[in-house]
Amino acid sequence: MPPIFAGFALETIEVPGARLRVRHGGAGPPVLLLHGHPRTHTTWHRVAPILARSHTVVCPDLPGFGGSSQPPDRPDHAGSSKRAKAAACLALMARLGHRRFAVAGHDRGSYTAFRLAMDHPGAVTHLAVLDGVPIIEALERCTERFARAWWHWFFYAQPVRPERAILADPDAWYGGDPVAMGLENHADFRAAIHDPAVVHGMLEDYRAGLGVDRAHDAADRAAGRQLACPLLCLWSARDDLEFLYGDVLAVWRRWATDLRGHAIDCGHHMAEEAPTDLAAALLDFFPRD
Amino acid sequence: MFEGFSDLSVDTGETEIFIRRGGEGPPLLLLHGFPQTHAIWHLVAPDLARHFTVIAADLRGYGRSGKPASTPDHAAHCKRTMARDMATVMTRLGFDRFAVAGHDRGGRVTHRLCLDHAERVTRAAVLDIIPTLTWFEQVTAKRALDYYHWLFLAQPFDLPERLIGGDPDYYMHQKLGSWGSGFDRFAPEAMASYLDAWRRPEVVHAACEDYRAAASIDLEHDRADRDARIRCPLLALWGEKGRMHGEFDVLATWAEKATDVTGRSLPCGHYLPEEQPKMVLDEFMRFFAGG
Numbered sequence: 001m002p003p004i005f006a007g008f009a010l011e012t013i014e015v016p017g018a019r020l021r022v023r024h025g026g027a028g029p030p031v032l033l034l035h036g037h038p039r040t041h042t043t044w045h046r047v048a049p050i051l052a053r054s055h056t057v058v059c060p061d062l063p064g065f066g067g068s069s070q071p072p073d074r075p076d077h078a079g080s081s082k083r084a085k086a087a088a089c090l091a092l093m094a095r096l097g098h099r100r101f102a103v104a105g106h107d108r109g110s111y112t113a114f115r116l117a118m119d120h121p122g123a124v125t126h127l128a129v130l131d132g133v134p135i136i137e138a139l140e141r142c143t144e145r146f147a148r149a150w151w152h153w154f155f156y157a158q159p160v161r162p163e164r165a166i167l168a169d170p171d172a173w174y175g176g177d178p179v180a181m182g183l184e185n186h187a188d189f190r191a192a193i194h195d196p197a198v199v200h201g202m203l204e205d206y207r208a209g210l211g212v213d214r215a216h217d218a219a220d221r222a223a224g225r226q227l228a229c230p231l232l233c234l235w236s237a238r239d240d241l242e243f244l245y246g247d248v249l250a251v252w253r254r255w256a257t258d259l260r261g262h263a264i265d266c267g268h269h270m271a272e273e274a275p276t277d278l279a280a281a282l283l284d285f286f287p288r289d
Numbered sequence: 290m291f292e293g294f295s296d297l298s299v300d301t302g303e304t305e306i307f308i309r310r311g312g313e314g315p316p317l318l319l320l321h322g323f324p325q326t327h328a329i330w331h332l333v334a335p336d337l338a339r340h341f342t343v344i345a346a347d348l349r350g351y352g353r354s355g356k357p358a359s360t361p362d363h364a365a366h367c368k369r370t371m372a373r374d375m376a377t378v379m380t381r382l383g384f385d386r387f388a389v390a391g392h393d394r395g396g397r398v399t400h401r402l403c404l405d406h407a408e409r410v411t412r413a414a415v416l417d418i419i420p421t422l423t424w425f426e427q428v429t430a431k432r433a434l435d436y437y438h439w440l441f442l443a444q445p446f447d448l449p450e451r452l453i454g455g456d457p458d459y460y461m462h463q464k465l466g467s468w469g470s471g472f473d474r475f476a477p478e479a480m481a482s483y484l485d486a487w488r489r490p491e492v493v494h495a496a497c498e499d500y501r502a503a504a505s506i507d508l509e510h511d512r513a514d515r516d517a518r519i520r521c522p523l524l525a526l527w528g529e530k531g532r533m534h535g536e537f538d539v540l541a542t543w544a545e546k547a548t549d550v551t552g553r554s555l556p557c558g559h560y561l562p563e564e565q566p567k568m569v570l571d572e573f574m575r576f577f578a579g580g
Contacts, residue, residue, distance in 0.1 A: 142430040148504070151440030154433045161463055168455030172448070210434060 004045035004184045008052070012067070015091035017084065021067035022060040022092060026052025029287050030098040032089060032116075033059045036107020036131070037202055038174050039269075040066030042188040043106070043181075046275030047282075054288060058096060062109060063088050064201030066192050071204065080204035081212045082115035082135075090120050102286045104128035106271060108205050111135055111213060114227075118220055121228035126286055128232040130270055130278075131239055133251045135209050136217035141245065149240050156206035163200050170194050181272055226255055232285040233261030234278070239268040260285075290331040290478045291345070293338070301377040303370075304355030307347045308378065312338025315411075316384040317577060318375060319345040322393020322417075323496055324464055326352030328482035329392060332566035333573065340578050344382065348395060349374050350495025352486045359446075359498045366498035367506045368401035368421075376406045388577050390414035390524075392562060394499055397421055397507070400546070403519040412577055414524040416561050416569075417531055419542040421503050422511035427537075435532040438464075442500035449497050454490055461487050469558035470530065479563065518548050524576045525552030526569065531559045551576070 008025030023041055031051060035043045041059035048057045061068040063085050071079030078084065089112065093101055102125050105113025110132030117124040138146070147154070156162050166173045170193040178186035192198045235241040235248050242263065245251050249261050264281065266274035294311035309327055317337060321329045327345040337343050347354040348371055357365050364370060375398065379387050388411050391399030396415035403413050424436065433440065442449050453460045461484055466472035475483075486492045525543045527533050534554055543550045555572075557564035 139430040142428060142433055144425045144428050147428045147433040147440055148443075151433070151437065151444070154430075154437035155441045157434055158437055161460075164456060164459055165452040169451060172451050210430065 004042065004182065005048060008048070008057075013092055013095055015088050015095060018063045018071070018088040019069040020060045020063065020088065020092050022058060023048070024056070024058045024096060026055055026057045028055040028289050030056040030058060030093065030096075030101040031282070031286055032093060032101055032103045032113075033057060034062060034089070034103065034105035034109030034113050035059070035065070035271075036105075036109045037065075037205065038189065038193055039107075040188045040192050042185040043269065043271050045182055045185050047271045047279050050275070050279035051282060051286075054283065055286060056098070058093065058098070058101075060089065060092055062112060062205075064205055065198065066188065070197050070201045073204070076212055077204055077208040078212050080201070080208040081216070082111045082208070083119060083212075083216055085112040086116035086119055089116055090123055093123070099123065100125050102126035102128070104130060104282055105132070106130040107132065107268070108202075111209065115213075115216065117227050117229055118225065124229050126232070127227060127229050128234065128282055128285060129252075130234050131236055131241060131268060133241070133245060133248065134217050134255060135213050136221065137251050138244075139210070139214055146244055149244060153206060153210065156203045157210045162203055163196070166199055167196055170199065181269075185272070221254070226257060230258040230285070231256040231260070232281070233259065234270065234281055235261070235263050236268050236270050236273075237263040237265045290328060290476070290482075291334060294334070294343075294345075298353075299378045299381050301374050301381070303377075304349050304357045304374065306349065306355070306374055306378050307353035309334070309345045310343065310382070311335070312341055312343045314341045316379065316382070316387040317341040317343050317573075318379060318387055318389040319343060320348060320375065320389065320391035320395025320398050321345075321351070322391070322395050323351075323499065324461060324483065324487055325393075326482045326486055328352075328479040329560065329562050331476065331479055333562050333570045336570050337573060340574070341388075342384075344378070346375060346378060348398060348499075350499060351492060352482065356491040356495055359494065363498055363502035363506050366495060367502040367510065368397050369405060369507075369510055371398045372401040372405050375402060376409060379409070385409065386411050388412045390416065390573065390577075392416040393418060393559070397503065400519070401507075401510070403521060403523070403547075404514055404517050407520055410521050412522045412524070413519065414526065414573065414576060415543070417527045417533065417559050419533060419537050419539055420511070420546050421507055422515075423537075423542045423545070425504070425508060432536065435536070439500060439504070442497050443504035445501075446494075446497070450490065450494050453493050457487050457493065458484060465560070468531070469528075469560040470564050474560065474564055476563070519546055520548060522549045522551070522576070523547040524572065525550060526561055526572055527552075527554050528557045528559055528561055528564070529554045530557060
């Protein structure tokens with residue numbers, strides 16, 4: 001079996017405030033791919049090679065995740081804010097020579113992708129959000145249904161306890177099927193979930209979500225700010241976005257004037273479960289040379 | 290603890306309920322909550338026993354009571370079943386009518402006792418709870434965060450059991466330390482009672498089943514009883530440093546469920562009988578004894 005990410009470079013790149021492990025390769029217009037929880041960049045291993053035939057593909061581990069550095073702990077969790085992570089990703093792309101680029105983010109990565117497009121409209125040409133709505137829109141729809149389905153948001157946001165509980169048996173908590181994920185991807189994921197610092201960093205991402213990230217969304221919405229670039233919204237048909245929000249695109253409408261999207265027939269880990277469909281949807285949306 | 294009280298295990302036909310019994314006078318049943326045992330009453334029970342026959346019970350699954358097998362529909366740990374346990378205990382002890390006070394989970398059992406066995410309950414007190422259905426129907430992100438354990442413990446077997454079971458002492462310390470006025474508030478003998486129970490996997494499982502029932506079958510029962518009212522006088526007490534105070538109009542939530550509601554907050558956290566035993570005693574004497 002050939003190694004994953006054949007032909008890609010694997011580097012660690014220092015940017016202000018973070019040290020990012022990043023895989024990059026291919027040629028053409030640049031695209032930044034941001035993974036979700038509890039994954040690392042290797043979740044893209046089936047999608048990135050397809051995109052790399054026509055695009056320069058950059059897949060970092062988000063700050064706090066995988067092999068990237070841990071943000072500083074602060075009482076307000078601002079170190080793990082999506083604003084801070086977006087700034088780190090912007091600096092990373094600049095270091096790789098990309099001033100303008102497209103972004104796709106899945107799950108937690110979708111919040112950083114969204115924040116990157118909101119905070120740096122001059123840099124992001126296209127935004128693809130996979131399995132996400134803005135955090136504030138999710139939290140404002142916290143009904144019994146939401147609380148039951150996404151109870152982990154509230155569990156993770158508790159201080160200290162979830163680290164203790166999860167680290168007692170990370171495999172029991174996070175699961176992960178090596179065959180479905182791919183062996184190397186699974187090994188990378190497994191190294192992450194067994195690293196106490198990474199587990200803490202991932203939980204901080206959620207803690208920031210309920211506080212500082214929500215506040216940033218609220219400030220944008222109060223000011224009437226919207227995305228300046230086109231938005232592609234994709235969601236997993238067998239995940240729960242439709243169950244929670246009904247018309248997913250309707251949730252996004254106040255944030256984007258150029259909006260499109262559809263469901264993909266798969267479960268939550270879209271990049272692992274439906275890489276061909278996902279790559280086709282992204283290639284259809286992203287700019288071509 | 291419980292000097293002068295006798296220990297007794299009552300066979301209800303479905304399970305064994307452990308009680309401590311003391312004193313003379315009209316019967317007063319005391320029910321504890323999560324993750325505790327009857328020992329929460331140790332500071333108020335001796336004084337109450339000068340006026341009442343005090344029955345401090347462990348709920349099924351908790352403490353030294355029986356650990357009936359759980360059922361897929363969680364009916365073995367629903368509040369209706371737990372209330373039936375207590376009604377049977379009081380029958381076995383020869384008390385047709387009785388007063389009841391319940392803290393936390395015990396308060397939910399008290400609520401169910403008042404509906405399912407209305408003819409037997411003379412007066413009832415609920416400590417530091419709002420009705421289960423009210424919480425689920427009025428949840429917000431803030432409330433889901435404050436009460437995350439409701440959602441966590443209700444997850445399917447055996448995820449919470451495994452996560453808690455890996456370090457049960459830690460979980461107990463966190464719960465008792467963060468919801469009240471600090472861990473030091475608890476008497477060593479009471480803490481020993483809680484930890485002895487909590488270190489047993491079957492107790493952790495039963496507690497999870499209690500919450501699974503609350504998120505499923507208890508809500509079905511509560512929805513069916515949406516128009517039912519507690520007919521006996523109801524006293525609601527809650528802690529000013531707790532999560533409900535400021536977030537809910539506690540008396541108003543009970544006024545929707547009962548016809549005769551009084552109550553107030555006390556200057557403490559969640560663990561009223563251990564944090565403010567004198568005030569709880571005074572409130573109980575005023576409410577249950579009329580003086």
